[in-house]
Amino acid sequence: MFDIDRWREIFQSISKNKLRSVMSGFTVAFAILLFTLLFGVVTGLSNSFSDAFADDAQNFMSVRVWRTSKPFKGLQTGRRIQLKNKDFDFVKEEYDSNIQHLTARINKNVNISYKNKQDNYSLQAVHPDHQFLEKTIIDEGRYINNRDLIEKAKVIVIGRLVKQDLFGELPAIGKRVNVSGISYQVVGVFSDEGGDNEERKTFMPVTTAQMIYGNNDNLSQIVIGYDPKLSLDEAIAFGNKMERDLRKKLDIHPDDQSALSIQNMAEANKGVGTFVIALYFIVIFIGSGTLIAGIIGISNIMIFVIKERTKEFGIRKALGAQPSSIVGMVVQESVLITTIAGYIGLSLGTYILSLESLNKTLAEYFIKDPSVSPSIIIGATVTLIVSGLIAAYVPAKIAAKIKPIVALRAD
């Protein structure tokens, strides 16, 4: 089907009729440009949403307690609920099959000093699994391990910024810091993608904290990473069941949110998922509108172009051109223009989306890394080529049917 002469005819017709070609190309390029930008921005928005949760593991689930807000079984409102080791063990045994990671947490604010430097930091006493749930990245040394738990070791893992505050550029691993009057050995330095606050934290074994702060078996929170094989709905159901079971176990009214609640990432993810899907629907709607406008634009121009060329077609037919050759020529020309113009629009769009300065501005509007996925690009391009084909085929077919004598009289 490759006909060098046909292409020569087409290139000549395009280059000798620049205005016409540029006009039809412009419509398409503009439509595709808008389409690309639109999709890019939406991708950016949804990136921001998924990022907002990237700090913690996606299967994150946490049990928190406070005071009761409803009387239950003769117990007063305002009773303080306290999680204990036995609750932790209950969760561990009862839901083992649904759990990937499990840790308790004791939250404290502590003063840490090293030599003449000191400041207040938040401390979390945890189990080793905590590392995976908070997505803690170990830069140096190690995290809390099981041996620390058993030995109730006085070891501490400090955030990157804590290390900077206290040690500057000097090594911290193996050094001893003073935490509210007691000496701990630094065994690890970590960083976290969740931002500066996360890197001002410190971690120690949960057993050590229980021994030092009150010698009890109190826990502030239980944090769970549910089995990632669970679907969102299954994970939500799991969370709800655990919430009911724990309330029952701790003599809390079954509906008392204030006393005990489970924060479940699965629910948030489901919400975000729905939101992003809704966003994409809106965009597909507007995006196809833009494309349709582009298609209508090029159809109009093709109709105009073909009208303008009717006489030329008459001449060609008088010289022996068959209708199919005229239709083929026009369609091929239109497809070529749409393809090139579409490509230009697309490249321009992706270029704009990749501009550094623009991205900085957009980031302030909650749009992160706007980009267009290849499948959408291919889809849009194919749509355009096909529409360029149809936009040209219909009027060209009609024009080619005109009797040559009528076409020759056209002006």
Add this chain to the structure above:
Amino acid sequence: MIEIKKLHKSYPIGKDKLHVLKGIDLHIKEGEFVSIMGSSGSGKSTLLNIVGLLDEHDEGEYYLNGQLIDNLNEKKAAILRNKFLGFVFQSFNLISYKTALENVALPLYYKGMARKERLKIAMEYLEKVELGPWANHLPNELSGGQKQRVAIARALVTQPKVVLADEPTGALDSTTTDNVMDLLRDINNEGMTVFVITHEEEVAEQTKRVVRLKDGVIISDELTKTKTI
């Protein structure tokens, strides 16, 4: 070559019909040089367009090169036009964005000839009409006479059996008119059938046979007395 029997053609005008050709009988043999004369609106162009397969007749029979022309589709008509017919129009009908040479080569493109060969042949024909130096000029850079010579070269390039010319000199002054007529006569001398419409007696006199039309019928059909060579 061209045989027409009781040919009728009418155009619809609103609900009515305008009966333009009312039973034409005409036989043109190969190698003839025929002109048609008649007042404006007498149906000359209509007849020529039917002969040239640019339009269709309503009634009667038309044989081109022995082949009955009846219900041709556009594709078959295009093939026949390309093979047997060459056109010269009053308004030249050159393609404005193509050079003189490319215009002349176009019918060969539709014949399926390779580019190199068709440009070579087109150049020969341009030289024949003495426009070799103008080969790479666009039509709007040429005078009326030059344009018509390009059109003639284009009509001849496929070596058709019949050249049809509708007032080829209508837009030209007397010198260029003579020029064009000399060309057509040369063609005829080479054996091609030439069929010309004209308003001018001087032009008709240079052909070998004059057919006169009036109100859609042939009123006279005679050989010219003086044959110039």
